[in-house]
Amino acid sequence: MSNEQKTLFSKIIDREIPAEIVHEDEKCIVINDINPKAKVHLLVIPKKPIPTLFDLTPEDKDCMGHMMLLLPQLAQSQGLEGFKTQINTGVTGGQEVFHIHVHLMGNK
Ligand code: 5GP
Numbered sequence: 001m002s003n004e005q006k007t008l009f010s011k012i013i014d015r016e017i018p019a020e021i022v023h024e025d026e027k028c029i030v031i032n033d034i035n036p037k038a039k040v041h042l043l044v045i046p047k048k049p050i051p052t053l054f055d056l057t058p059e060d061k062d063c064m065g066h067m068m069l070l071l072p073q074l075a076q077s078q079g080l081e082g083f084k085t086q087i088n089t090g091v092t093g094g095q096e097v098f099h100i101h102v103h104l105m106g107n108k
Contacts, residue, residue, distance in 0.1 A: 009045045009097035021072060027066045030074060038105035040078045044070060051098040053089045071104055080106035 003016075011017040013029050017034060022042055023030035033041040046063050056064065075083040083106035088095040 007049050008097050009043075009099040009101065010049050013045070013047055014087055022078075023070070027063045028070070030070070033103070036084070037103075037106075038084075039107045040075075040080055040083070040105065042074060042104040044074070044102040044104060050100045052095060052100065053087060056100075067102060071102065074104060075106060078106070079108055082106060 004010075006016075007016075008017065009029075012019045012031060019033040019034075021029060022032060026047075028044060030042050030044050030045050033043050044067050046060075046067065048060070048063060050060060071083070071085060083104055086103040086105070087100070088103075
């Protein structure tokens with residue numbers, strides 16, 4: 001994939017753009033949102049650059065399940081007793097970066 005075609009989050013995954021990385025494993029990366037809307041505002045991002053939830057296929061089940069299981073672990077490691085999650089989908093759904101990501105937000 002050429003650099004112009006890469007998503008912002010793929011560039012962060014490939015360390016071409018800096019970010020505060022909170023967690024990384026073979027399936028996903030977790031970063032602090034650059035414009036936090038809560039004391040803790042993480043973005044959980046699959047390494048596979050799937051544009052939106054509309055583009056998911058059955059082969060993405062493992063990765064998406066992995067990210068869901070990671071959410072409460074991340075929240076606990078950030079000292080949160082509760083948290084909100086959000087996945088914006090499509091322009092009319094408020095999505096700005098077309099590489100699926102789960103927002104994890106919470107206040108201590
Ligand atoms: P969306 O509206 O697509 O669901 O959310 C995109 C999120 O990415 C926004 O909350 C925005 O603040 C965050 N964001 C945009 N650019 C950057 C960046 O360069 N670095 C980081 N860490 N977050 C970003």
